[in-house]
């Protein structure tokens with residue numbers, strides 16, 4: 001058993017690294033969501049627009065981003081207040097993750113974990129739509145699934161470290 005002071009120090013070190021990793025991953029999420037929103041708006045403005053993530057007939061992000069599922073997750077009533085692009089939900093979500101990563105409070109980290117879990121679950125649903133309904137490979141979408149998987153792992157680790165520190 002290490003001296004308590006040393007143990008607290010190494011926990012603080014690991015937490016700092018975890019916070020940095022959570023922020024870096026979330027910023028990647030903001031970047032990918034913003035690029036997706038850019039593609040979505042560009043295709044709406046000119047249907048001829050060809051995005052970098054349009055690699056083929058079955059590997060097309062613009063087809064996915066202009067589908068009926070691209071706003072309000074395809075669940076919100078069309079034309080309602082919440083019928084905004086999924087990408088905008090993504091940008092808000094990842095900004096919230098950056099904000100919450102700046103706190104070292106166990107209760108807040110639990111809130112953050114719950115939010116990240118909601119995002120992972122919505123990604124499972126979106127991945128199902130992508131592969132089994134739209135039959136498409138959308139690279140920016142797949143990237144956000146990976147970002148969310150990494151994010152929840154990091155937040156889970158941070159939650160465990162904080163719980164350890166408390167006792």
Ligand SMILES: C/C(=C\C[C@@]12O[C@]1(C)C(=O)c1ccccc1C2=O)CCC[C@H](C)CCC[C@H](C)CCCC(C)C
Pocket residue numbers: 032033036064065066067069070071086087089090091093096114115116118119120122123126127129130134140141142144148
């Ligand atoms: C680019 C992005 C997601 C990709 C995509 O959604 C896109 C663009 C889309 O049009 C689409 C169409 C058809 C099938 C799949 C897809 C997608 O794959 C960003 C969301 C990221 C994240 C999954 C959002 C999570 C929002 C939660 C609602 C957060 C809740 C948290 C609150 C409790 C605070």
